[in-house]
Structure formats: structure tokens, C-alpha cells
Amino acid sequence: MPAVSPQSRRPRSGNRRDESARLAVLHAADDLLVEHGFGGLTIEAIARSAGVAKQTIYRWWPSKVEILLDTLIEDSEKRFPVPDGKPTAENLRGYLRGFARFVTRDPAGKVLLALLAEAQHNPGTAEILRERYLDPRRDRERALLARAIEAGEVSPKLGPDAVLDALVGPIVYCVLTGSSVPRGLVDTLFDDLLRPRPD
Amino acid sequence: MPAVSPQSRRPRSGNRRDESARLAVLHAADDLLVEHGFGGLTIEAIARSAGVAKQTIYRWWPSKVEILLDTLIEDSEKRFPVPDGKPTAENLRGYLRGFARFVTRDPAGKVLLALLAEAQHNPGTAEILRERYLDPRRDRERALLARAIEAGEVSPKLGPDAVLDALVGPIVYCVLTGSSVPRGLVDTLFDDLLRPRPD
Amino acid sequence: MPAVSPQSRRPRSGNRRDESARLAVLHAADDLLVEHGFGGLTIEAIARSAGVAKQTIYRWWPSKVEILLDTLIEDSEKRFPVPDGKPTAENLRGYLRGFARFVTRDPAGKVLLALLAEAQHNPGTAEILRERYLDPRRDRERALLARAIEAGEVSPKLGPDAVLDALVGPIVYCVLTGSSVPRGLVDTLFDDLLRPRPD
Amino acid sequence: MPAVSPQSRRPRSGNRRDESARLAVLHAADDLLVEHGFGGLTIEAIARSAGVAKQTIYRWWPSKVEILLDTLIEDSEKRFPVPDGKPTAENLRGYLRGFARFVTRDPAGKVLLALLAEAQHNPGTAEILRERYLDPRRDRERALLARAIEAGEVSPKLGPDAVLDALVGPIVYCVLTGSSVPRGLVDTLFDDLLRPRPD
DNA sequence: CCATAAGCGAGACGGTACGTCCAGTCTTCCC
DNA sequence: GGGAAGACTGGACGTACCGTCTCGCTTATGG
16 A cells, blocks of 8 residues: 655645545535535535635536546446456346445445436436446446356346346336335346246 | 407406416426426526516426426326226236336426436425325325235235336336337336246 | 594495505505615505505505605694794794704604605606695795795895705705704804895 | 737736726716616616626625715716815815716716715615715815815804805705706805804 | 746636515405 | 405516636646
């Protein structure tokens, strides 16, 4: 673990991008979202709370959505990475549970919901959310699923996207509507959709 | 000098609420949402487009969310009412398809998505969306499901709320993420979750 | 002095103008002016405080200015009528002192100041203030002055209007600027302007 | 490629206050007052007519009264400064005539009347009008008068404030009531009040 | 080795929408 | 027909952010 900085503190960055300003913005955005909701997440509030000039934010991020996206991508990778090891059924199930936990209990999960919501209000947000987050993850999920099928661990009747939507959708819907995810929902869906009766 | 006409047209409302103003607001809100998105849906724009004073809107609706809610409730009842007749499996399946159609193809379906989205940004919105729309409909859906179970038409493994979330969730999730609902998704979910193999 | 009303109280007026509503409006206007200033004197506030419908006010008064004018005319006549008896110097001086007292210490005097002020903001107000208050009083003041001159009680160098303006103006100006009327001002002006040295 | 021009024109202000915006506001306020009266003098109208954002006005002026005060102070100094040279009777008389001219014929004089009027409607206005305009000018007028007395040019019976009120008041009163200032009024007052008969 | 170029905090600027208040008009229903 | 009640259009209020801009400063780099 390398030290933070040889000298005590670096007051100003000079010519290069100021990393501490970047982090301050990301953290301020995160904090404001959790504390005051998306409504309280204004560029001015971020700037104020991060001790940063508005222009510094506009220089590096096209919109507050991209700020949140940056934190979401980092956090998702840390909290529930798509497994790239053995494609066992248990790994798949664990991944799904990790997603459910992230989205229900992790404060960082609020960011995903907020972006999903904002995407409904703004087509541009929808596009970059898909491009930078949903699609890349879906690609890796699809790959994982394909390897699991090939290994004979699961055998869904539905196509890969459909089955992933069918597994993730109910969890997201529960969270969106503010109800708790019913106990056993994930497991039952998993069993019924990935290991169907041979009819 | 005879009166103009007894029931020709009522130019102004006087002491009572002006029904034509109410309708103008609802339609303007609907139109603006579809044409310019939630971002373009400001109280001022609604007033402008409905030919109505802002104060008239504030007099009757606490927020633009409640305006949308009013249109959503009316439209939902028209486009896909919860069936209260025979609780056959086919009726249930038809209702589900009606919901999918509403949310994917009906312009009025955008209102539900917008409100679901706004509910993520605003706890107050979440509450009234549940109270005035989600919960009442869910109650009737649960009742329908219960009657279908009693009639032996379906036999889900999951509890009533869980099974409804599992059926509706994937559809909503697909729409939220901007992907099309995969062909066969609804039917497969229906078959797998409501008429499971006896294991 | 006739009794207020033979029967206990008249709840509604019926076909004729409701005198109690008229008085309620006048008193409410007066009270509001004194308590909340001209800024707090809105038609809605008068209606609210008088327990009267807005329409009733608009039916009888073209503007709130006319309401104030009605009270001002009544009050001025009561508090410092233009003397029509003997045109002695002492009567004249007393009238001037009465005016000073009205405008500095009588709450009803605020009404005159408010109307004089409003007349600067609104030419219509200026016109009716002159027509209904300033000009009629000035006519009688001029007449009084003429009789006093004829009787040899006073002998101003200036014309009648000029001398009246010269006497009244300083008092009004002091009140308008919020300073107190200097002791001896009225008397000195009176002596210097009405009984000048024969040069 | 050489620079466009060192001191050609500054299109935008940047971090510092924009002087052109300040002047645009002052002139717009002045123009609106003269053309549409105090009633037409709204912050929105000023902003519109000055081509300036409302916020820019609110940033620098607490109210429209202070805008007018700024123009009044500047204009008064230009049009009829309190003379600080020789304290001759003629200088004093000239100053008084300058005041009369300002208040009767100069469009900028309307500003003083409007503020004097507004001060009657609003105690806050009264206070700042005194603090920023009336009192400072009165101080210098008093000083001028004192020097004139000391030089034996004039010898009023009344105290300094009283005599000034007695000179200025009639002029103001005439203007306030919409009548013209009677010919000879200023001179007669001047002679009678500043050079009284030795009785 | 110093000019220059970029990052940065600060904050003024033109806009747009907010939610509130009041003006003045109109209509209904009761007396 | 008078009057209470109150809905209606219209428009200004003062506030909050938006996204753009310029200023004056700091620092790293390259001619």
C-alpha cells in the first residue's frame, strides 16, 4: 500500500488535472444524492459541497449524470463484479444475490436507481447509461450465462437477454416501487427459469 | 330579447370549478410529457399550453406529479382494467399482455414510467404513487389472482405479491432500460410461474 | 340623534345598498392603512378584514383610493373644518394649527399623506384627489382668506394660492420627510407672510 | 496574428461587476419612471428594458427604491449641487431656484417626488431616503446657511432647519399637488424669511 | 530559465421556472 | 337587485440553478 503523498499535502495542482478535486466532486455527488435525493443534487450544490468551482465540474463532466455514472461504474465493480471464473450455477446465483443486495441495501445502489430514473426523463441519459453501464455489464453477464449453459450447469428455455431481464427485472421493480424483495423470490426465479422442467 | 341559447356553451365557470380548464390541464400535461419529456413538463409550460393561469393549476393540484397521476389513473382504467369477471388463466394472461402493451406502445404508458422514475427522485412522489395508483391496483390484482387460484386455474409456488412482481417486473425493466420486451417473455413467465411442475 | 336601528339588527339588506357593508369597508381600509401601511392595503385584505365580498367593493368604489378619499373627506370635516364664521386672524391661525395637528398626530391624517403619495405614482389618483378634496377645500380656504383681507385682518404680499401653499407646504414637507414640525414654524410663517412689513 | 485591439471593447465582464449593466439598469429605471410612472416601474420591466437578468438587479440593489436613489443622488449633484463657494445671498437664492427648476421641469426631478411618495407607503424607504439623500444634503445646506449668516448676508428669525423647510416645503407642496409654483413665491419667501424686518 | 499554457476558485452574467400574491372580472346561489 | 363566495386570467414578486464567461492566481513544461 503506497503512501498517500510524500510531502504533507499538495495545495494546488498547477498544470495537470487536480485529482483531489475530482475525488471531492465524486464524493460530494454521492453524499448529496444519499442525503438530499436527486432533487438536491445540483451542480451548484456539488461545487459548494466539494469546495470546487462550477467551471471545474463543467470542464470534466458533461452533466451531473456522468458524475454519478463514474461513481456507479467504480462501485459496481467493487461490490458485485460479474464473475469470470467457473461458470457454476452457484456462482450465477451468488451474482444475482449480490445484485439484489447492492440495489436494496448499499447506499451506492441508490445511484443506479437514480440513473435508471433519470434515463426516463432524459433520452441522452438513457443512451449514456446503456452505453457506459448497462450494455457492458450485460455483455459480460451474457458471456457468463453462455459458459454456464455450455457447461451444462443451467438450461433456460428463454433467450439470454430475456432470461437475464426475467431475473433482474423483478428485483428492480420491487425496489422501484418501494416494496421489499419477497423472501425466496430470487431463488424461485432462478430455479424455475434456469432449470425448467423438460416439457 | 331572447337568451342566446340555454345549453349552447358555457363561456366561464363562475363560482364552480371549471371542468374545461381541468381537462385542458390534463391533456396539456399528457401532450407535453410525450412531446418534450418530463424535463419539458413544467407548470409554466402546462399553463401556457392549456391556456390557463398558473394559479388555477396550483389551486387544484399540489404538484405536476398529481396531474400526471390523475391522467394515469383515468387512462389505466380505460386501457387495461383489472378484470373482475371469470378468473380464468386466459383472462389473467390477457391482462398481463394488456399491461405490456400499455407500457410499451401506448403514449399514456409513458406517464407510468415517468412517475415511477420521479418516485426515485422524490420520496413524496413515491408515497402518493403507491397510495393512489400502485397499491389500489395491486389489491385488485391480488384479488383476481386469489380467485384464479381458488378456481384451480393457476397454482403458483410464490406468494401473491412475489408472483405479481415476478410477472410485471421484467416487462417494466425492459422498458426502463430501453430494450424491447423479448418475444415470448410474458408467456414463458406466465407458464413457468403460475403453472409450475409439481416437484 | 336617531337610534341606530329599531329592531335589534338587520342581518341582510335585500334590495338596497347595505350600509353596514359600506361602513365595514371604510373602517377596514382605515385600520389596515394604520396597521400595515399602504402596502398592506389591498382590496383582498379589505374584503377579508371587513367580511365582505370583493365584488361588493368593486361595485361601489372604482379603486381603493376612493375608499380612502371617502374616509378622508368625512374625517377632515370633523377634525378641522374650514371656519366660515368671523374671518379673524386668530381663526385663520387656529385653522392652520388644526391642520398641523391633523397631519402630525391624528391617525386619520395618515390617509391624506398616503393619498398625496399615491397621487405621485398615479395620475388618476392625482386628479380625483384634487377634484374631490384639495380643490374644494382650497376654494373655501381662499374664500376665508379673502374675507380676512377685506376685513383688514391680514394683508399678504403674495397671491391667495401662493400664500396658502407657503403656509401649508412647510408643514406637509416636514411630515413627509419624517421630521417633526419645528416649534414656532407655523406662527412665524403666519406673521411673516400675512402681516408683512410695508416696504 | 496580432491581438484585435488592446482597449477596443470589453464584451463581457467576467468576474467583476459589469459597469454597462449597472448603467443600463439606472437608465432603464429612469426612463420607465418618466414614461410609465412608478406603477410601471417593476423589476421585471427594468430587467426587460435594460436587457439584463433579474438576478443581476437583485444582486446589486435591495429594491427598486435603491436604484432610484442611486440615480437621484447622481443627478442631484449634477443639476443643483449645494454651492460651497462664497456664501452670498445670491448664491443661496440661486440654489433655491435650481431646486425649484429640478423638481418642476427636470425629468430627473420626478425621481425625488416618487421616492418622497414611496417613503409614505414604506417606512424602510423613508429611512434610506433620509439616510442617503435628505440628511446629507440638509447637512450641507445647513452649513451653507450658517456661513451666510456669519457673513451677514442673511439673518433669519427661524432656526436653520425650520427656515430650510419653510423655503423648500412650499415648492415641494405645489409640485405634489400638481399646481404650478406661483411666480414670485421663491423670491418672496426668500426675502421675508431670510431678511426679516427688525421688529 | 523564463514564457506560456492549462487547471483552478471565484463569481458575475442572461435566462428560465419556481410557488405566492393580488388585481380585476365573472358566475352562482341565497336573501 | 344586493351581497357572500370564490374560480378565473394575468402578471409581478423574490429565489434557485442553469450553463457560459472572465478574472487573477498557481504550477509544470518546453523553446
